[in-house]
Amino acid sequence: MIGIAVVGAGHWGPNLIRNFTDDPRSEVLWVVDRDENRLTEVRARYGSVATSSDVADALRDDRVDAVVVATPTATHHAIVKAALEAGKHVMVEKPIATSATDGEELCALAERTRRVLMVGHVFLYNAAVREVKRYLDAGHLGHVYYVSLVRTNLGPIRTDVNAAWDLASHDISIMNYWFDGEPATASASGGSWINPGLEDAVFATLRYPDGVLAHLHASWLHPRKARDVTVVGDRRMLTFDDLAHTEPLRIYDKQVTDERSAPGFIDTFATFRASVRDGDITIPRITPGEPLRTECQHFVACVANGQAPLTGGREAVAVVRVLEAMQRSLAGGGREEPVR
Numbered sequence: 001m002i003g004i005a006v007v008g009a010g011h012w013g014p015n016l017i018r019n020f021t022d023d024p025r026s027e028v029l030w031v032v033d034r035d036e037n038r039l040t041e042v043r044a045r046y047g048s049v050a051t052s053s054d055v056a057d058a059l060r061d062d063r064v065d066a067v068v069v070a071t072p073t074a075t076h077h078a079i080v081k082a083a084l085e086a087g088k089h090v091m092v093e094k095p096i097a098t099s100a101t102d103g104e105e106l107c108a109l110a111e112r113t114r115r116v117l118m119v120g121h122v123f124l125y126n127a128a129v130r131e132v133k134r135y136l137d138a139g140h141l142g143h144v145y146y147v148s149l150v151r152t153n154l155g156p157i158r159t160d161v162n163a164a165w166d167l168a169s170h171d172i173s174i175m176n177y178w179f180d181g182e183p184a185t186a187s188a189s190g191g192s193w194i195n196p197g198l199e200d201a202v203f204a205t206l207r208y209p210d211g212v213l214a215h216l217h218a219s220w221l222h223p224r225k226a227r228d229v230t231v232v233g234d235r236r237m238l239t240f241d242d243l244a245h246t247e248p249l250r251i252y253d254k255q256v257t258d259e260r261s262a263p264g265f266i267d268t269f270a271t272f273r274a275s276v277r278d279g280d281i282t283i284p285r286i287t288p289g290e291p292l293r294t295e296c297q298h299f300v301a302c303v304a305n306g307q308a309p310l311t312g313g314r315e316a317v318a319v320v321r322v323l324e325a326m327q328r329s330l331a332g333g334g335r336e337e338p339v340r
């Protein structure tokens with residue numbers, strides 16, 4: 001049985017408490033939050049859990065094997081550092097920290113103390129995202145030209161990080177996973193309207209190896225919740241809508257055929273149509289499930305077996321490096337910035 005302390009019981013933390021409570025291999029022993037109202041709610045639902053406003057109380061408890069951190073991003077570094085120094089395994093919400101330097105320090109500390117450091121890049125535990133990875137690796141889409149990723153909603157509005165750090169961190173983790181690496185450059189434009197200095201909407205372009213272009217639209221100031229991804233390859237194209245729970249993926253057997261073999265002047269409908277292949281649209285079956293549950297189970301398995309997590313500290317720092325390049329670009333008027 002893995003003893004767990006969850007730090008942060010705000011918007012997201014209760015989902016973590018529920019999943020680690022439901023897993024027969026783990027037990028939530030402590031919930032820590034600075035807000036006494038949140039702790040009152042936790043006690044009403046989970047009577048046997050110890051609560052505190054100070055993480056040090058949970059760190060002193062020898063029964064606690066692992067600390068799960070769901071506090072605002074700006075607090076991650078200090079809490080994760082204290083937990084690792086106390087000899088605990090850690091799962092921390094994304095992004096790992098507000099700088100790559102801080103993230104790297106945590107990775108080095110976890111390696112030195114031989115503790116698991118996992119980061120909650122939850123989309124890598126999403127069955128549809130993993131299915132797309134299989135298509136890409138098998139070459140079903142051919143060479144990928146570009147990917148468009150739209151992640152919008154009205155709120156929640158953060159006060160410690162901008163919309164890119166909060167929302168686009170998911171899309172960067174998905175792109176790095178699908179394309180096995182980091183983009184070479186990033187450029188971004190955005191606007192701050194609600195809180196000065198914190199962009200509410202960010203539009204970014206990332207250049208991945210092999211000419212793959214990614215365009216990201218991240219906003220918490222938008223009338224419609226959207227989680228739309230489009231991948232355009234030279235053989236096939238696909239769309240991924242994370243809000244379409246039973247049918248999130250569509251594979252389009254569509255492509256542009258080589259127009260150079262067509263006559264230079266196209267003036268018939270038949271010849272015009274021949275330059276575009278407009279085939280079937282298929283909807284693969286994706287078994288519905290809660291990605292966070294898979295993520296939490298993976299963390300428990302990593303702690304129990306000493307295995308390296310799919311979304312470890314190093315992968316999370318790679319995401320932060322891209323966010324930092326986007327931040328430099330935002331400050332530089334949208335200039336293209338190297339990621340390394």
Ligand SMILES: NC(=O)c1ccc[n+]([C@@H]2O[C@H](COP(=O)([O-])OP(=O)(O)OC[C@H]3O[C@@H](n4cnc5c(N)ncnc54)[C@H](O)[C@@H]3O)[C@@H](O)[C@H]2O)c1
Pocket residue numbers: 007008009010011012013032033034035038053055069070071072073075093094095120122156166
């Ligand atoms: N994976 C996802 O899809 C997903 C979704 C939502 C949020 N998140 C991440 O989860 C984290 C928390 O987000 P949220 O929406 O729950 O935020 P929130 O503001 O709703 O909740 C944060 C909680 O942490 C508490 N807190 C703050 N500082 C603390 C400290 N030093 N010690 C103890 N408690 C402290 C606050 O009182 C609050 O209850 C963020 O990193 C966010 O990016 C991830």
